[in-house]
Amino acid sequence: xxxxxxxxxxxxxxxxxxxxxxxxxxxxxxxxxxxxxxxxxxxxxxxxxxxxxxxxxxxxxxxxxxxxxxxxxxxxxxxxxxxxxxxxxxxxxxxxxxxxxxxxxxxxxxxxxxxxxxxxxxxxxxxxxxxxxxxxxxxxxxxxxxxxxxxxxxxxxxxxxxxxxxxxxxxxxxxxxxxxxxxxxxxxxxxxxxxxxxxxxxxxxxxxxxxxx
Numbered sequence: 045x046x047x048x049x050x051x052x053x054x055x056x057x058x059x060x061x062x063x064x065x066x067x068x069x070x071x072x073x074x075x076x077x078x079x080x081x082x083x084x085x086x087x088x089x090x091x092x093x094x095x096x097x098x099x100x101x102x103x104x105x106x107x108x109x110x111x112x113x114x115x116x117x118x119x120x121x122x123x124x125x126x127x128x129x130x131x132x133x134x135x136x137x138x139x140x141x142x143x144x145x146x147x148x149x150x151x152x153x154x155x156x157x158x159x160x161x162x163x164x165x166x167x168x169x170x171x172x173x174x175x176x177x178x179x180x181x182x183x184x185x186x187x188x189x190x191x192x193x194x195x196x197x198x199x200x201x202x203x204x205x206x207x208x209x210x211x212x213x214x215x216x217x218x219x220x221x222x223x224x225x226x227x228x229x230x231x232x233x234x235x236x237x238x239x240x241x242x243x244x245x246x247x248x249x250x251x252x253x254x255x256x257x
Contacts, residue, residue, distance in 0.1 A: 056206035057153035059228025093231040096209040143171040150174040184214035212238045
Protein backbone atom coordinates (compact mmCIF):
# COMPACT_ATOMS: atom_id res chain seq x y z
CA UNK A 45 0.00 0.00 0.00
CA UNK A 46 1.11 3.57 -0.68
CA UNK A 47 0.36 5.77 2.32
CA UNK A 48 -0.14 9.22 0.86
CA UNK A 49 -0.31 12.74 2.19
CA UNK A 50 -2.37 13.64 -0.89
CA UNK A 51 -5.98 14.63 -0.32
CA UNK A 52 -6.95 14.91 -4.00
CA UNK A 53 -6.59 12.37 -6.79
CA UNK A 54 -6.84 14.33 -10.02
CA UNK A 55 -7.59 12.19 -13.08
CA UNK A 56 -6.99 12.68 -16.75
CA UNK A 57 -10.03 11.58 -18.79
CA UNK A 58 -9.10 10.19 -22.21
CA UNK A 59 -7.25 6.90 -21.93
CA UNK A 60 -7.20 7.03 -18.13
CA UNK A 61 -10.86 6.94 -17.07
CA UNK A 62 -12.47 6.49 -20.49
CA UNK A 63 -11.35 3.96 -23.09
CA UNK A 64 -11.03 6.42 -25.97
CA UNK A 65 -7.80 5.33 -27.64
CA UNK A 66 -9.28 3.50 -30.65
CA UNK A 67 -11.86 6.24 -31.30
CA UNK A 68 -9.21 8.95 -30.96
CA UNK A 69 -6.92 7.37 -33.55
CA UNK A 70 -9.91 6.89 -35.88
CA UNK A 71 -10.84 10.57 -35.53
CA UNK A 72 -7.20 11.57 -36.03
CA UNK A 73 -7.12 9.77 -39.36
CA UNK A 74 -10.42 11.36 -40.41
CA UNK A 75 -8.98 14.78 -39.62
CA UNK A 76 -5.85 14.02 -41.65
CA UNK A 77 -7.96 14.25 -44.81
CA UNK A 78 -9.55 17.54 -43.75
CA UNK A 79 -6.34 19.22 -42.57
CA UNK A 80 -3.88 17.52 -44.94
CA UNK A 81 -1.49 15.79 -42.58
CA UNK A 82 -0.23 12.22 -42.52
CA UNK A 83 -2.67 9.51 -41.37
CA UNK A 84 -1.45 6.72 -39.11
CA UNK A 85 -1.40 3.18 -40.45
CA UNK A 86 -2.22 0.25 -38.16
CA UNK A 87 1.50 -0.48 -37.91
CA UNK A 88 2.31 3.12 -36.97
CA UNK A 89 -0.19 3.26 -34.11
CA UNK A 90 2.09 1.10 -31.94
CA UNK A 91 5.05 3.35 -32.75
CA UNK A 92 2.94 6.42 -31.99
CA UNK A 93 2.40 5.21 -28.42
CA UNK A 94 6.17 5.46 -27.92
CA UNK A 95 6.27 9.11 -29.01
CA UNK A 96 5.82 12.19 -26.90
CA UNK A 97 2.94 14.42 -28.00
CA UNK A 98 5.40 16.87 -29.54
CA UNK A 99 7.13 14.12 -31.53
CA UNK A 100 3.80 12.73 -32.76
CA UNK A 101 2.73 16.16 -34.00
CA UNK A 102 6.01 16.47 -35.88
CA UNK A 103 5.72 12.91 -37.24
CA UNK A 104 2.28 13.67 -38.66
CA UNK A 105 3.57 16.82 -40.32
CA UNK A 106 1.23 19.12 -38.37
CA UNK A 107 2.36 22.70 -37.92
CA UNK A 108 2.08 23.76 -34.29
CA UNK A 109 -0.09 26.80 -35.08
CA UNK A 110 -2.74 24.48 -36.57
CA UNK A 111 -2.98 22.25 -33.48
CA UNK A 112 -5.72 24.27 -31.66
CA UNK A 113 -8.04 24.25 -34.70
CA UNK A 114 -7.49 20.52 -35.28
CA UNK A 115 -8.11 19.82 -31.59
CA UNK A 116 -11.39 21.79 -31.59
CA UNK A 117 -12.59 19.92 -34.67
CA UNK A 118 -11.64 16.64 -33.02
CA UNK A 119 -13.77 17.42 -29.97
CA UNK A 120 -16.80 18.01 -32.21
CA UNK A 121 -16.27 14.63 -33.88
CA UNK A 122 -15.71 13.01 -30.49
CA UNK A 123 -19.06 14.33 -29.25
CA UNK A 124 -20.78 12.61 -32.17
CA UNK A 125 -19.66 9.20 -30.86
CA UNK A 126 -19.50 9.87 -27.10
CA UNK A 127 -22.15 7.24 -26.33
CA UNK A 128 -19.89 4.57 -27.85
CA UNK A 129 -17.17 5.29 -25.28
CA UNK A 130 -16.87 2.84 -22.39
CA UNK A 131 -15.03 3.28 -19.09
CA UNK A 132 -11.70 1.59 -18.63
CA UNK A 133 -12.46 -1.88 -17.27
CA UNK A 134 -13.43 -1.77 -13.56
CA UNK A 135 -12.74 1.97 -13.34
CA UNK A 136 -16.18 3.02 -12.00
CA UNK A 137 -15.86 0.61 -9.07
CA UNK A 138 -12.26 1.64 -8.39
CA UNK A 139 -13.19 5.32 -8.37
CA UNK A 140 -16.02 4.66 -5.95
CA UNK A 141 -13.69 2.78 -3.61
CA UNK A 142 -11.13 5.60 -3.69
CA UNK A 143 -13.86 8.09 -2.80
CA UNK A 144 -15.02 5.87 0.06
CA UNK A 145 -11.46 5.89 1.42
CA UNK A 146 -11.74 9.65 1.80
CA UNK A 147 -9.99 10.99 -1.28
CA UNK A 148 -11.44 13.95 -3.13
CA UNK A 149 -11.62 13.06 -6.83
CA UNK A 150 -11.42 15.44 -9.76
CA UNK A 151 -10.88 15.42 -13.51
CA UNK A 152 -8.48 17.61 -15.48
CA UNK A 153 -8.71 17.02 -19.21
CA UNK A 154 -8.04 18.48 -22.65
CA UNK A 155 -11.42 17.14 -23.71
CA UNK A 156 -14.47 19.37 -23.41
CA UNK A 157 -16.54 19.59 -20.23
CA UNK A 158 -19.65 18.77 -22.28
CA UNK A 159 -18.12 15.50 -23.53
CA UNK A 160 -16.97 14.45 -20.07
CA UNK A 161 -20.29 15.31 -18.40
CA UNK A 162 -22.19 13.36 -21.06
CA UNK A 163 -19.93 10.34 -20.49
CA UNK A 164 -20.21 10.49 -16.69
CA UNK A 165 -24.00 10.77 -16.79
CA UNK A 166 -24.31 7.97 -19.33
CA UNK A 167 -22.31 5.62 -17.10
CA UNK A 168 -23.75 6.95 -13.81
CA UNK A 169 -20.35 7.93 -12.42
CA UNK A 170 -21.00 10.47 -9.68
CA UNK A 171 -17.85 10.44 -7.54
CA UNK A 172 -15.99 13.40 -9.07
CA UNK A 173 -16.12 16.57 -7.00
CA UNK A 174 -14.83 18.88 -9.72
CA UNK A 175 -14.09 18.91 -13.43
CA UNK A 176 -11.59 21.17 -15.16
CA UNK A 177 -11.01 21.40 -18.91
CA UNK A 178 -7.99 22.97 -20.58
CA UNK A 179 -8.74 24.52 -23.95
CA UNK A 180 -5.04 24.18 -24.83
CA UNK A 181 -3.40 20.84 -25.61
CA UNK A 182 -0.43 21.84 -23.44
CA UNK A 183 -2.37 23.97 -20.96
CA UNK A 184 -2.83 21.59 -18.03
CA UNK A 185 -0.16 23.18 -15.85
CA UNK A 186 -2.05 26.49 -15.85
CA UNK A 187 -5.30 24.74 -14.91
CA UNK A 188 -3.54 22.90 -12.09
CA UNK A 189 -2.30 26.21 -10.67
CA UNK A 190 -5.79 27.73 -10.88
CA UNK A 191 -7.31 24.65 -9.24
CA UNK A 192 -4.82 24.81 -6.35
CA UNK A 193 -5.59 28.49 -5.81
CA UNK A 194 -9.37 28.07 -5.92
CA UNK A 195 -9.40 25.03 -3.60
CA UNK A 196 -6.54 26.26 -1.36
CA UNK A 197 -4.40 23.21 -2.13
CA UNK A 198 -0.64 22.75 -1.90
CA UNK A 199 1.37 20.67 -4.41
CA UNK A 200 1.75 17.86 -1.87
CA UNK A 201 -2.05 17.64 -1.57
CA UNK A 202 -2.50 16.37 -5.15
CA UNK A 203 -1.55 13.34 -7.21
CA UNK A 204 -2.31 13.57 -10.91
CA UNK A 205 -3.20 10.30 -12.65
CA UNK A 206 -2.70 10.31 -16.41
CA UNK A 207 -1.50 8.35 -19.41
CA UNK A 208 0.55 10.77 -21.50
CA UNK A 209 4.00 12.34 -21.45
CA UNK A 210 2.45 15.82 -21.53
CA UNK A 211 0.72 14.95 -18.24
CA UNK A 212 4.12 14.31 -16.69
CA UNK A 213 5.37 17.63 -18.07
CA UNK A 214 2.40 19.43 -16.49
CA UNK A 215 3.00 17.90 -13.06
CA UNK A 216 6.68 18.81 -13.14
CA UNK A 217 5.81 22.40 -13.99
CA UNK A 218 3.54 22.58 -10.94
CA UNK A 219 5.55 20.39 -8.50
CA UNK A 220 2.72 17.91 -7.92
CA UNK A 221 3.22 14.15 -7.99
CA UNK A 222 2.40 12.04 -11.03
CA UNK A 223 0.98 8.53 -11.26
CA UNK A 224 1.43 7.43 -14.88
CA UNK A 225 -0.81 4.63 -16.16
CA UNK A 226 0.13 2.38 -19.05
CA UNK A 227 -3.34 1.40 -20.33
CA UNK A 228 -3.89 4.66 -22.22
CA UNK A 229 -2.22 6.57 -25.05
CA UNK A 230 1.50 6.39 -24.27
CA UNK A 231 3.42 3.18 -23.77
CA UNK A 232 4.98 1.99 -20.53
CA UNK A 233 8.47 2.43 -22.01
CA UNK A 234 8.15 6.13 -22.84
CA UNK A 235 6.32 6.89 -19.58
CA UNK A 236 8.96 5.04 -17.56
CA UNK A 237 11.73 6.97 -19.33
CA UNK A 238 10.31 10.18 -17.84
CA UNK A 239 10.51 8.86 -14.26
CA UNK A 240 7.01 9.57 -12.91
CA UNK A 241 6.52 9.22 -9.16
CA UNK A 242 4.37 6.12 -9.70
CA UNK A 243 3.79 3.83 -12.69
CA UNK A 244 0.75 1.55 -12.77
CA UNK A 245 0.01 -1.20 -15.31
CA UNK A 246 -3.49 -2.14 -14.11
CA UNK A 247 -6.37 0.04 -12.89
CA UNK A 248 -6.63 -2.05 -9.72
CA UNK A 249 -3.17 -0.80 -8.69
CA UNK A 250 -4.73 2.62 -8.02
CA UNK A 251 -6.24 1.04 -4.92
CA UNK A 252 -2.76 0.90 -3.42
CA UNK A 253 -3.26 4.57 -2.46
CA UNK A 254 -4.38 5.03 1.12
CA UNK A 255 -4.77 8.22 3.12
CA UNK A 256 -2.01 8.79 5.66
CA UNK A 257 -3.41 8.62 9.17
